[in-house]
Amino acid sequence: MPRKHLIASGINKKQQTQAKLGNKLAKEIKAAAKVGGPNPEANPRLKAAIDKALQNNLSKESIEKNINGSIKDPSSLTDAEYEGYGPNGLRIIIKTLSDNDNRTISSLRGYFSKLKGEIAKPNSVKNSFIYGGEIIISNKDLTEDDLMEKILLSLEKIEVTDNDEPIQETNQHEDCFQIIVMPKYFYKIRQELETLGLKIIESEIKYIPTDYVDLNKEDYARLERFLDSCNEDDDVQWVISNFGEVIE
Template sequence: MAGHSKFKNIMHRKGAQDKKRSAMFSKLSREITVAAKMGAPDPDMNPRLRAAVLAAKAQSMPKDNIQRAIDKSSAGEGDNYEEIRYEGFGPGGVSLIVEALTDNRNRTATNVRTIFSKNGGNLGASGSVSHGFDRLGLITYPASAGDADAVLEAAIEAGAEDVQSGEDGHEIWTAQEDLHEVAKAIEKTLGEPESTKLAWRPQNQIDVGEAEAGTLLKLIDQLDDDDDVQTVWGNYEVSDAVMEKLG
């Protein structure tokens, strides 16, 4: 994972999902259906749905799959899911936020708690770690969208708050309430983004050494493998050297 960006290091490593495309598509479909149920089934009229569709496209999810997920909301099909956030601690004192969509709160809570306890972590109470994160909007673009100066200029003109550019791409941060307006404005200059979402950005990073990094990444992978878990965020930083040693 050499050359990973800071953002990719605080979110689950999506490369691990490439071998599990069926499960990944299931999670993306669930988010699309939930988003469509909560608002209009038209992505242009529903910011959350638009973000979900963009995420699906970024993972090469077929258009037919995307449309079927939207149609489920209109037909009243599928289970009723609720959004739940879990907070806990991983190896090395790392803080983790787990976002889930579930139709069975007890099942999900049990699974998440078990995964934490089996991998050197502890599930905490609501609010136990989120105070160390900022809830912000995040828009991502590939490096091919332009050089750092061009992206910065477009982001500033659109009203973004911060931009981080690297060899992996560009991360544009906004106030959460401004996310979709900023995204629309930037799209006129840079084109369609890779993703548009609400994110948890840590206020401080914890550098995790080789001794604990393997267990931490196993914890995150197992959380992400759970059918109900949508996203895992954390305040950890693992160096390229350590990642290379872990293989």
């Protein structure tokens, strides 16, 4: 998997203000706790939400407050994933969490229209992504052989179901290694790798592109405006695309 994925995955974060991001993270924690209960060990969605919140510097106090607040919150939120196309066949997935689906879909149609794209049928876009746990590790003072040795050591420490392949893919980049693991082994493998002394730069269970679409400058500018609109929309939790690079 080319390094362009790591560059593209950062676009959304750079454009999102910390305040907006904090609100969206808190909203996901509250929704996850309300649906699956307040214990993250028994609620995978809440565990993932807390993990992402901590990585983005949301305080433990705020996390606890939102978990506890979910019990008393009378509001009802519906989560959904929308798929769509952008210029040059760009593929996009959008996660929403909303109390008004009609408002949400109306807004998304407007954003896609300005992008010169359209909302797609369910599961028509997701075949360009895999859903997995991504672990990004610093390669400072770490060779590929060292990494593979530590991965094997980590696998010896966890229980693996027959026929499962916990490690889906490993890729070496200029300044990091990328490991993609099956979601159900994500936390255990990450914990073991940390115990073995590896420096984890970033980690998350997410949709990861399997192929990429490059855009010219004009279309890329439209994509940036599209992301700005999505990031400012309180109903939108995250956006991911298979954007690759800007071409001249």
